[in-house]
Amino acid sequence: MGCENKDPQKNMSLVDETWELIDPNPDIYMLFKQFDKEYFWNSLGSVELKWSPRMTLCAGLCRYKGRTGGCSIHLSKPLMVLRARKDLVETLLVIDLLKTLPSKWNGMYTVYITAKTF
16 A cells, blocks of 8 residues: 555656646656656757757757767747647656767767657
8 A cells, every 4th residue: 555656747748638737838848858857868068059940840859969968959849838838847858868879979060859750
């Protein structure tokens, strides 16, 4: 009996429809910190996260700075604020995941994430 999780939110999927009612517009910076801790072992410390007020052709992008190891993630504010919470969460997770992949790639490059990615 003492091992039961009394917080039902802990057992919900990150994209459960209930989140649309509980927290329809999450703070992207808090989500980013949570995802970094829970899924990426605090490895995203050199990543800069920003809303982009003018980006309208894709949901987000990730710019790598090559040998410096830095990375900046830009999410489209005009597109993402109109989408379901699930889309924001999935976009942020995909971009976070992409950040962990290129550790052996050199040079500067940009990854564009479109809504059709999902």
